Amino acid sequence: MEDLPVHVMVDILSRLPVKTIIHCKCVCKKWLHLVSDSYFADIQLSRSPVGLMIYHYSEKELMGRPKLRVLKWVEVKDDVNHHHLHHDPLMSLDLNLAPIFQDSQILLMGSVNGLICLWQVCVKSDNIYICNPITREYMILPRQQYHGKGYAINVHCFGVSLLSHEYKVIRIFQRVLILPRNITSSSSSSSQPSLLEAEVYTLGTGQWRSLGHVVYKINGFHGPYLNGHAHWSIVVDQDSLEEIYAFDFDKETFKLFPSPPVETIQGSRFHFRTLAVVKGCLCQSDTFDSQFTMWVMKEYGVKKSWEKEVIIKKSISPSIDWLMSGPIYPIERLNDGTILMVYYQDKLLIYSPKGRTIANSELFDNCVSGMPYCPSFHKLQNFESERVYVF
Numbered sequence: 565m566e567d568l569p570v571h572v573m574v575d576i577l578s579r580l581p582v583k584t585i586i587h588c589k590c591v592c593k594k595w596l597h598l599v600s601d602s603y604f605a606d607i608q609l610s611r612s613p614v615g616l617m618i619y620h621y622s623e624k625e626l627m628g629r630p631k632l633r634v635l636k637w638v639e640v641k642d643d644v645n646h647h648h649l650h651h652d653p654l655m656s657l658d659l660n661l662a663p664i665f666q667d668s669q670i671l672l673m674g675s676v677n678g679l680i681c682l683w684q685v686c687v688k689s690d691n692i693y694i695c696n697p698i699t700r701e702y703m704i705l706p707r708q709q710y711h712g713k714g715y716a717i718n719v720h721c722f723g724v725s726l727l728s729h730e731y732k733v734i735r736i737f738q739r740v741l742i743l744p745r746n747i748t749s750s751s752s753s754s755s756q757p758s759l760l761e762a763e764v765y766t767l768g769t770g771q772w773r774s775l776g777h778v779v780y781k782i783n784g785f786h787g788p789y790l791n792g793h794a795h796w797s798i799v800v801d802q803d804s805l806e807e808i809y810a811f812d813f814d815k816e817t818f819k820l821f822p823s824p825p826v827e828t829i830q831g832s833r834f835h836f837r838t839l840a841v842v843k844g845c846l847c848q849s850d851t852f853d854s855q856f857t858m859w860v861m862k863e864y865g866v867k868k869s870w871e872k873e874v875i876i877k878k879s880i881s882p883s884i885d886w887l888m889s890g891p892i893y894p895i896e897r898l899n900d901g902t903i904l905m906v907y908y909q910d911k912l913l914i915y916s917p918k919g920r921t922i923a924n925s926e927l928f929d930n931c932v933s934g935m936p937y938c939p940s941f942h943k944l945q946n947f948e949s950e951r952v953y954v955f
Contacts (some may be wrong), residue, residue, distance in 0.1 A: 678940025
């Protein structure tokens with residue numbers, strides 16, 4: 565194989581399973597150089613199978629061991645007549661290997677081209693990280709401008725510009741300002757105006773840039789990335805014609821985005837709305853205390869293309885009585901219609917439309933979150949002006 569042209573060797577190596585490619589890096593310096601090259605990373609990513617990245621955690625120490633903080637890559641074997649989830653423990657990344665991740669709450673903010681954005685939820689630090697579990701690298705983004713004590717909801721999305729190919733993190737800082745008693749707000753809707761400010765960070769620049777005031781308050785902590793845009797569900801007011809807010813990573817501008825028809829259920833005690841990307845389509849999920857529905861946007865940006873594809877009623881099985889009490893995030897749809905979902909950052913669920921059943925996956929214990937993930941060998945060290953750490 566040493567006599568083969570370089571482009572042929574790259575073509576062969578890029579077709580191997582990810583675990584095998586990692587082993588190939590140890591064969592010789594030539595293969596190590598090939599696998600570490602950005603051209604190889606691009607070729608391999610184009611052939612990389614879509615799987616899942618599961619964040620498995622616990623808030624309790626077990627037998628003197630640190631709290632569980634592990635990223636687990638799960639391969640989805642989706643054959644014509646059979647499917648199953650496969651996790652190789654050797655492909656896990658224990659975040660506790662880096663002391664900075666210990667004893668802190670971590671949330672997944674999204675993944676693009678094998679890179680993962682992590683948010684460390686802590687009043688004192690509130691750090692954002694970019695990590696590649698395959699190359700075992702991570703970087704810490706600088707401190708944001710809008711940061712301080714007090715209750716605030718920070719919303720994020722990690723994406724890439726389609727024109728400049730720059731990787732960016734968009735962050736919206738949402739905090740209610742408590743006014744002194746002798747000061748009243750000029751707003752008729754509330755005496756406590758909200759501070760809604762946006763910042764964007766371009767990897768390799770070393771600094772956040774302010775984007776100014778944001779018009780709408782956003783639900784949740786993160787939004788899915790698709791077609792060069794971030795997408796969030798907003799807190800609807802009487803003047804809003806749509807219920808989705810989008811951010812253009814190229815133009816760095818915000819706009820309302822076509823949303824599916826408004827759905828309400830008489831007598832429902834609560835309503836959770838989430839957005840996700842499944843099979844390359846934007847999806848909206850609505851969870852009530854009596855049913856779960858999933859809308860799919862068949863043609864991106866076209867309002868009329870929204871279709872309601874999934875309806876799971878509480879009455880189909882007593883075993884899902886607990887299901888309708890929190891938000892549900894679809895993360896993958898298999899060829900036979902089976903849907904993989906994460907319930908409230910707690911359980912990995914499998915819904916089978918054929919058998920009309922929903923069950924808790926036995927692959928992991930409780931306390932999981934997840935998202936679609938394509939493993940890649942893109943190195944964070946390629947971003948200039950960034951300090952990169954290795955687990």
